[in-house]
Amino acid sequence: MKIYILFFLMSLSVALCAQTQKQLYISNDDHTDYMWTANEEQYKEAFLEMLDYYIAQSDQTASLPSAFQSRFNCDGTYWLWEYEKHKTPAAFQKLIDKIKSGHISVPYNAMVSCYGAIPAEGILRGMYYAGHLERKYGIKLDQAVAMENQTLPLGLGSLWAGSGVKYSWKGVCNCATKVKDLKKRDKEIYWYKGLDDSSVLMKWYSITGDNMQLGGYAEARNPSHAVDQLTALCTSPQYPYHIAGAFGYGWDDLRTTTDIFPATAREKTTPERQIIVSNHSDFFKAFEAAYGKVIPQESVAYGNEWDLYSASMAEVSAKVKRSVEKLRAAEAMSAIAGLGDKDFGAGLADMRQEAWMALGIYYEHDWTADGPVKRDDRAAWQRKVENRLTSYVDSLHIKATQKLGNQIKKNGNQTRFYAFNPLSWKRTDICDIPYRGSGAAKVFEVSSNKEVPSQKITSNGKQFIRILATDIPSVGYKVYKLIEGNPKSFPIAASFENNELENDFFKIKTTNLGVITSLVDKRNGNREWVANVNGKFMNDLGSGTNQSGVVRLEQNGPVSATIICQSKEPLSHTTRITLYHDIPRIDIHNEITENFSNVQSWSFSYNLDGAEVWHEETGAILKARLTTQGGHYASMNARFDWLTLHHFADIHDGKNGITLSNADCSFMKLGNSAFGDLDTQTRQLSVLAGGQVDGENLGILKQDGDSLFIQRFALGMHRDFNAAESMRFSLEHQNPFVCGFVTGTEPTLPEKEYSFLSITNPDIILWGIKPAEDGYDKGMIARVWNFMDNSSEFKLSFEKDIHSAFQATHVETDLRPAGVVNGDLQESIGKNQIKTFRVVLKSN
DSSP: OHHHHHHHHHHHHHHHHHHHSEEEEEEOBOOOOBTTTBOHHHHHHHHHHHHHHHHHHHHHTTTSOGGGSOOEEOSSTHHHHHHHHHSOHHHHHHHHHHHHHTSEEOOSSSSOBOGGGSOHHHHHHTTHHHHHHHHHHOOOOOBOOOOBSSOOOSTHHHHHHHHTOOEEEOOBOOSSOOOOOTTOOSOSEEEEEOTTSOEEEEEOOOOOSSTTSTTBTTTTSSHHHHHHHHHHHTTBTTBOOSEEEEEOOOTTOSOOOOOHHHHHHHHHOBTTEEEEEEOSHHHHHHHHHHHTTTSOEEOOBOBOSGGGGGGGGHHHHHHHHHHHHHHHHHHHHHHHHHHHOTTTTGGGHHHHHHHHHHHHHTTBSOTTOOSSSOHHHHHHHHHHHHHHHHHHHHHHHHHHHHHHHHHBOOOSSSEEEEEEEOSSSOEEEEEEEEOOOSSOEEEEETTTTEEEOEEEEEETTEEEEEEEEEEEOTTEEEEEEEEESOOOOOOOSOEEETTEEEOSSEEEEEOTTSOEEEEEEGGGTTEEOBOOBTTBOEEESSOTTOOOSEEEEEEEOSSEEEEEEEEOSSSOEEEEEEEESSOOOEEEEEEEOSOOOSOEEEEEEBOOTTOEEEEEOSSSEEESSBGGGTSSBOSSSOBOSSEEOSSEEEEEOSSOEEEEEESSOOEEEETTOBTTBOOOSSSEEEEEEEOOTTOTTSSOGGGGGOOOEEEEEEEEEESSOOHHHHHHHHHHHHSOOEEEEOOOSSOOBOSSEEEOEEESOTTEEEEEEEEOTTOGGGOEEEEEEEOSSSOEEEEEEESSOEEEEEEEOTTSOEEEEOOEETTEEEEEEOTTOEEEEEEEEOOO
8 A cells, every 4th residue: 555655656746747847949940041141052052951961960869869859940841842853852752751750840931931011822822832742742731930020910820820830930130120129028929810710829939138049030049048048938927837949040040050959958958847859849739738728819910021121122022913913813714724624734834833932932031132142133033033923824824815715615707705704703894805907896795796885995005995894704704796897886984174084983183193182972972082181192102283294185985084194203104094984993003114212102192080991911901000999900019100001901981981902012101100100090091112111221222223113003982891892892903804815716615605603602702713733633722711700601603513622721731521512612611711622523
């Protein structure tokens, strides 16, 4: 009996020791400062050398206790991308084996990026290589990082979680920053929770000194000192936990080859503390098991800092954004093409992989461009990466446009063309088809044989016939025939006199420079939308009421009317403003036609008192107020001068509102907001046209010599604010109908009209439809976004019944079977959630 009592007491003692012993994790990495510390070739060699070194060190320490074995963390899949390209398959398989065993770890992200400027779909495509590795090699990744930059978007956490990410850590530079309170964070470790209630376990310590101590991006630069810091941190008032971690060794070094971590773990372990050489994931798993149910949550946005520096090459960055948007139509047409040709697009497979990696690396965090690599070299690299993306997207769009025309049945010898709608609802908009004829032409809708309004227009030196294409089906088309001869007379779209452009919806007064000084909403009691705020109006580059330019009516017809305004004030620029006969939208096409170095912006001053501003951040729709005022922005550790602006910003006062669609720029300023002050009172929103927002020492000088900047907007008015409606308005503006000629050489699609799919819930938008990355045999990927603040049901129906469907991660790895009822996908979706499905249709 005494023996049993003694055994019990010994067991209790061991258990109590395990509960009180501090578990301190230290992790080795080499922080990648790509095209900052060194160039592409130098980093490639460094990646190969370091991975070989740590694979060997893992073998050498394999006989040691697990806590003392070598582990190394890559901070992006680009390490693996280069290793796979330049090593043998056997060597790459050994690297994969080390990832499986936990001795090498890698996050989903391709590189350490600044996420505030990246479109949501760009973030996801940038992680596609990670998804490819998961499926091909059976590995499971669980990390992502957003390092060194001092700020962090709110929506990123949801995009990560939906892709498979469970854990992240953030260490800041505390340099080149306007954020002043980084040494005091409200939460040291927490659930980084999105508006959809998904979350990522985030370690983000207050910075204790320079960036080579806790809270910095090289916390474990001195592993022994890091252990002492962690020992003091554990069970302190701000960190009442016995598990802590210090990650990051490499700092700004090009290469890191050291055996100091296993040695430090052995030397510093005592009965009171266990030191563990970490791969990051082991720390998070242990911490989650011990404290995951009691730690706090956080759902706040921190604004932007280094993210802003991509505006120092504004036009190049705009090309990236345009290409991401253009994918929507190119991939939708490709999905349809694959129904009849499983090999469609096979010749672009390598370009596609390069394009996704381009999205993973374009926004690499060293846009500061203040390191050893010359600014000119950095700028040239940015252009090269952008070209990898745009070349692929343009090639796919051209091929898919031609393929769709080939697949539509043609009847007779008439010239026929289609208007394809890539969006998931029936819509009416313009369609421009190239026209080489010298005489008049008229256009008929084939299904009804009725003539449609049409007019000749000239754009970029080329001639088109513009038509009003009505009720184009969801992800589908209507076919039209073009016949020589005088068109039927339809009412003119608008009138123009004395700088006033007017149609049935709006009366607009402009200056000669394209500044809108009055916008009257005729459907809303002739309400005036424009205000004079600090001498600026709408679409105002800074000239106010200056009339130094020239304005004229460029074209007018039964479909649309466009005025063109040209001036050299304050920069040489051309503005086109277009009104439509049957579409309640104001389109604005700006071109800045000279180089500039100073920060430039387009101001939109609105006549709404006490208005709220909602905007698309990074995969989330945010209210631009502090959390203390009912909004989404943090009241500390944040920067507020330029907020993220993706598809739209919406301004409304509860009774009236205006949506600003933004096609090319990435950031906006509320009123007179400054670094630490979010101004929600001044009735003005300014869109960043470009510039080095933090001075000439950070970013690319003088836009790298560019002298053409295309920046397009659209305005639409509404009553109550509805995020889905604002997004639909913006998507329509930014996704014009695809117009292509019908050739019928491979007739598999109807000759008059066609809809590929439909979705039932108007508050749930089909974000994209595309062929599966693993080939047409794996079906299609459908991504949907719920814009409601509550969960809901939806049905997604295709022209053919569904054979099978799976919920997948955003990087296309299957999670579970999805609901298929009577051949349709019937599923639920959480509030504010983006969900991805893989769908396989039945064959004929």
